Amino acid sequence: MQKQMSDFAVGESGRILKVQGEGKVRHRLFDMGLTPGAEVYLRKKAPMGDPLEFTLRGYELSLRKDEAQYVVCEMLEEGKK
Amino acid sequence: MKTFALAGNPNSGKTTLFNALTGATAYVGNWPGVTVEKREGKYKGKKNGVEAKIVDLPGIYSLSPYTPEEVISRNFILDEKPDLVIDVIDATNLERNLYLTTQLLEIDVPVIVALNMNDVLEKQGISIDVKELEKTLGVPVVLVSALKNEGIDELLSKADKVSNTAREGSSVLEKTEHAELVKKAVEVMKEAGIASPTFHAIKMLEKDEIEETNHPEEAKRIAGVLPEGVEFDAISADERYQYISSNCSIHRKGEKAERAKEKLTLSDKIDKVLTIRWAGIPIFLVILLIVFGLTFSEDLFFLGRMGVPFTPCFEGNPYFEGLFWTDAGINSPGVMLMGLWEGFSGWLGDLMNQGLEAAGAASWAIGFIDSVIIDGVFAVIGFLPQILVLYIFFSILEDSGYMARVAFIFDRIFRKVGLSGRAFIPMLMGYGCGVPAMINTRTLNTDKERVQTIRAIAFFPCGAKMALLSAIAGVLAENFGLNAVLISYSFYIVGLVIAILSVILMHWTTQREKVPPFIMELPAYHLPQFRALMIHIWDKVKHYLKKVSTIVVISAIFIWAFTHLTWGWAYVDPEETGYAGTVLHDLSSWISPLFTPMGFGNVQAGASAWAYSLSSITGIVAKEVVPETLEVISGGNLEAFVAASGITVGGFYAFVMFNLMTIPCFASIGTAKAELPKGTLKWTLLFWVGASYLLGIFTYITIDFTWTLAITLPVIIGVFVLAYFYNKKKTEKEEALKA
Numbered sequence: 001m002q003k004q005m006s007d008f009a010v011g012e013s014g015r016i017l018k019v020q021g022e023g024k025v026r027h028r029l030f031d032m033g034l035t036p037g038a039e040v041y042l043r044k045k046a047p048m049g050d051p052l053e054f055t056l057r058g059y060e061l062s063l064r065k066d067e068a069q070y071v072v073c074e075m076l077e078e079g080k081k
Numbered sequence: 082m083k084t085f086a087l088a089g090n091p092n093s094g095k096t097t098l099f100n101a102l103t104g105a106t107a108y109v110g111n112w113p114g115v116t117v118e119k120r121e122g123k124y125k126g127k128k129n130g131v132e133a134k135i136v137d138l139p140g141i142y143s144l145s146p147y148t149p150e151e152v153i154s155r156n157f158i159l160d161e162k163p164d165l166v167i168d169v170i171d172a173t174n175l176e177r178n179l180y181l182t183t184q185l186l187e188i189d190v191p192v193i194v195a196l197n198m199n200d201v202l203e204k205q206g207i208s209i210d211v212k213e214l215e216k217t218l219g220v221p222v223v224l225v226s227a228l229k230n231e232g233i234d235e236l237l238s239k240a241d242k243v244s245n246t247a248r249e250g251s252s253v254l255e256k257t258e259h260a261e262l263v264k265k266a267v268e269v270m271k272e273a274g275i276a277s278p279t280f281h282a283i284k285m286l287e288k289d290e291i292e293e294t295n296h297p298e299e300a301k302r303i304a305g306v307l308p309e310g311v312e313f314d315a316i317s318a319d320e321r322y323q324y325i326s327s328n329c330s331i332h333r334k335g336e337k338a339e340r341a342k343e344k345l346t347l348s349d350k351i352d353k354v355l356t357i358r359w360a361g362i363p364i365f366l367v368i369l370l371i372v373f374g375l376t377f378s379e380d381l382f383f384l385g386r387m388g389v390p391f392t393p394c395f396e397g398n399p400y401f402e403g404l405f406w407t408d409a410g411i412n413s414p415g416v417m418l419m420g421l422w423e424g425f426s427g428w429l430g431d432l433m434n435q436g437l438e439a440a441g442a443a444s445w446a447i448g449f450i451d452s453v454i455i456d457g458v459f460a461v462i463g464f465l466p467q468i469l470v471l472y473i474f475f476s477i478l479e480d481s482g483y484m485a486r487v488a489f490i491f492d493r494i495f496r497k498v499g500l501s502g503r504a505f506i507p508m509l510m511g512y513g514c515g516v517p518a519m520i521n522t523r524t525l526n527t528d529k530e531r532v533q534t535i536r537a538i539a540f541f542p543c544g545a546k547m548a549l550l551s552a553i554a555g556v557l558a559e560n561f562g563l564n565a566v567l568i569s570y571s572f573y574i575v576g577l578v579i580a581i582l583s584v585i586l587m588h589w590t591t592q593r594e595k596v597p598p599f600i601m602e603l604p605a606y607h608l609p610q611f612r613a614l615m616i617h618i619w620d621k622v623k624h625y626l627k628k629v630s631t632i633v634v635i636s637a638i639f640i641w642a643f644t645h646l647t648w649g650w651a652y653v654d655p656e657e658t659g660y661a662g663t664v665l666h667d668l669s670s671w672i673s674p675l676f677t678p679m680g681f682g683n684v685q686a687g688a689s690a691w692a693y694s695l696s697s698i699t700g701i702v703a704k705e706v707v708p709e710t711l712e713v714i715s716g717g718n719l720e721a722f723v724a725a726s727g728i729t730v731g732g733f734y735a736f737v738m739f740n741l742m743t744i745p746c747f748a749s750i751g752t753a754k755a756e757l758p759k760g761t762l763k764w765t766l767l768f769w770v771g772a773s774y775l776l777g778i779f780t781y782i783t784i785d786f787t788w789t790l791a792i793t794l795p796v797i798i799g800v801f802v803l804a805y806f807y808n809k810k811k812t813e814k815e816e817a818l819k820a
C-alpha cells in the first residue's frame with residue numbers, strides 16, 4: 001500500500017518511493033535524508049495534528065503536512081520487515 | 082600560521098570542540114543553529130607542538146545552502162581556502178552527517194573527520210570501525226569526545242600532518258552509473274580554470290542557484306551535457322545516501338535492530354510527557370510560570386496565599402526575615418539574591434558616605450558620587466541577580482533540547498500568523514537579549530520572515546527591560562497598590578501578544594508571502610552540562626558588568642552633570658532650588674508635550690514631566706538607563722518622586738509600556754542594521770517608535786478613561802479586518818494572474 005508521509009498514522013512506518021515537489025524545499029528534503037529507500041517512522045504529531053515528527057536515519061525530523069505530502073512511501077507492515 | 086576550519090551538521094558539537102581546542106567560551110546550546118557566525122580562535126598544543134588558527138563555522142546539512150548562515154560556511158570553505166577542514170561528525174547520527182562529508186570531499190582541500198560524541202556511542206554499546214571508515218572515505222578519521230576533552234590533541238597532530246599534502250577533490254558519484262556525466266561536467270570546469278572543479282561541476286549539475294549565477298557561461302555548457310529530463314539533484318542525493326548506507330553504516334557495530342521502536346530511551350520518555358498532544362502548550366506555559374515565579378516571586382509557589390503561616394514557623398530567627406521570607410511567603414531565589422545585594426550595597430554606600438564626610442568632602446561632591454555610584458552603578462547591578470536567575474533557567478531549557486520542541490509545538494500557531502515555528506526560537510531568545518536573538522534570525526529561510534521576526538523581537542522584555550520592571554515594582558506596589566509580580570508577568574505575556582499581532586499585520590500588508598516551510602531536526606534531550614552552564618552565566622555577568630562600567634557610568638555622569646548645571650555652567654543644588662534652569666531639565670521640558678497623549682507629558686505630570694521625557698529618550702541608549710535616570714533624578718526615592726509628580730496609574734503604566742516596546746537600545750539598532758535587508762532599517766525604526774507610541778496612548782486612555790474602548794476597540798478590529806481583506810484581495814489577484 002502507498003501513502004504520502006502526511007497521511008501516516010502515529011506508529012506507522014514506510015519506505016520512501018519518491019519525493020515530489022520542486023526547487024529548494026525538495027532539495028532540502030533530500031539533504032535531510034528523505035531519499036528513495038529510506039525508512040521513515042511517524043513518532044508523533046504536534047498539538048492540533050501538525051507538524052509531524054518522524055524518525056529516519058537514526059534521528060528525529062519535524063515536518064509539516066504541507067511538506068510531508070510530497071514524500072510518497074510504500075507502507076511497511078509491523079513484523080514483516 | 083595554518084587555518085583549520087570546523088565544518089559539520091548543526092548540533093554536531095563543533096562549538097564544543099572549538100571551545101575545547103581554543104580554550105574559548107563560545108555559546109553552546111542543544112538545538113540546531115546555535116552558531117550563526119564564524120568564530121576564530123587559536124590552538125596551541127603543549128604535547129604535540131602544533132599551532133593553528135581554528136575557525137568555527139555555522140552548522141550545515143549540505144553545501145547547497147538553504148539559509149543565510151549556511152552560505153557563510155560554504156563561502157568560507159570555498160573562498161578563504163583554509164589549509165584543512167575538520168569535518169565534525171555526530172557519531173550517533175552517522176548517515177546524515179556523512180552526507181555532508183561526501184560533499185566536502187569533492188572540494189580540493191585536505192579533510193580530516195572527527196567522530197564526535199564517541200562517549201555517548203560507547204554508552205549505547207555501539208562501536209565504529211575507524212580503520213574501515215578511513216579506507217572507505219579515503220581520509221583520516223579520529224575518535225574524539227569534545228565534551229570530555231578526549232582525542233583532541235591526537236586530532237590536531239593528525240590534522241597538522243594531513244594539511245601538509247594537497248588533496249584533490251573526488252566524489253562518490255564518480256563510482257556510480259553517472260560517472261560519465263560527472264566527468265564531462267568536470268572537464269568543462271577544468272577548461273574554465275575553476276578551482277575545485279569536481280565540486281563546482283556537481284553543484285552545476287544539481288542546478289545550484291549560487292553556482293549558476295557565479296559561472297553563467299559554464300552553466301550553459303553543462304546544461305548542454307545534461308540529458309533531457311534528468312534531475313541530477315535527486316540522483317546525487319540518492320546516490321550519496323545509498324553509498325553511505327551500503328559502504329559506511331556497516332562499520333557501526335553492536336546496534337540492536339529496531340531499537341528506535343522497541344526500546345524507549347530516556348530521551349523518548351521525557352519527550353512523550355512534554356509534548357503530549359493536548360498538553361504540550363499548557364505544559365510550556367506552566368514551565369514559563371514556574372520559571373518566572375522562581376525569579377520574581379515574593380511568595381514562592383503561592384504558599385503564603387494558600388494559607389501557610391510563615392511568621393510562627395520562623396519565629397525568633399531575625400536574620401532570615403525579609404531576606405528569605407516575609408509574612409506573605411517565601412522569597413524566590415531571584416528576590417533573595419537581590420535582597421542580599423541590596424543589603425550589601427546599602428552598607429557599602431553608607432560606609433562610603435561616612436568616609437567622604439569624615440574626609441571633609443564638599444556636599445556637591447558627595448551628591449555626585451551618590452548619584453553615579455549608588456543611584457547609578459549599584460542600582461543597575463541590583464537587577465543582575467534576577468536577570469541571572471531567569472537566564473539560568475532559560476539556558477537549562479535550551480541546553481536540554483526542550484526549546485526545539487517548543488518550536489515544534491508552536492509551529493501550527495505561528496503558521497497562522499505567517500511564520501514558521503523556527504521563528505519562535507529567536508523570539509524566545511529575545512527574553513534574554515535582543516542582539517543575539519536578531520543575529521539568530523539567520524537560521525530562518527526568507528528575508529520577509531527575518532524582517533518580521535527582527536521587528537517582533539523588540540517587543541520581548543529582555544534582561545535590560547527587566548531592570549526597568551524590577552525598578553518600578555516598588556512604585557506599582559506602594560503608589561498604586563498593584564501586585565508587582567503579576568504586572569511583571571503580564572508584561573511578558575503582553576510582549577508576546579503584541580509581537581504576534583504585529584507579525585499578523587505585517588504578514589497581511591507589507592511582508593506578504595507564502596508561509597515558509599518548517600523542516601527541522603529535533604535533537605535528543607540531554608542533561609545540561611554544568612560547565613557549559615557556568616560559562617554562559619559567567620559570560621552574561623561579564624557582559625552586564627561591562628555595560629554597567631561603560632554605558633551606565635557615562636550616562637550617570639552625563640545626567641548628573643546636566644541636571645546640576647545651567648546653560649551658563651552655573652552649579653545648581655536641586656535639593657534647595659529644584660532642577661529648574663538646568664540643561665537637561667529645559668531640553669526635556671520642551672519635548673514633554675510630545676508625551677502628553679500617553680499620559681506622562683507636561684499636562685499630567687506637571688513640573689516632573691521632564692524626568693519621564695528624559696528617561697524615555699535616554700532609554701534608547703540602553704534600557705537600563707531608564708530606571709537609572711529616574712533613580713538619579715529622584716535621588717534614589719522613586720516612590721516619593723512618582724507620588725509627587727501627580728501621574729495617574731494609566732500614565733505610569735503607559736510610561737512603562739512605551740519604554741518596553743520602543744526602540745530597544747543602540748546595540749539593537751546596530752544589529753538590526755546589519756541583519757535586515759538593505760533599506761528596511763528606517764522603516765523598522767519608524768515601526769518601533771510608531772507602535773510603542775500608539776500602544777502608550779492606548780494603554781493610558783484605556784486605564785484612565787475606560788469608555789474610550791468603545792472607540793479604540795472597533796478601530797483596532799477595523800484595521801485588522803481591513804488588512805485581512807487587503808491580503809485576501811491581493812492573493813486572489815495574484816492567483817488569477819498565475820492562472
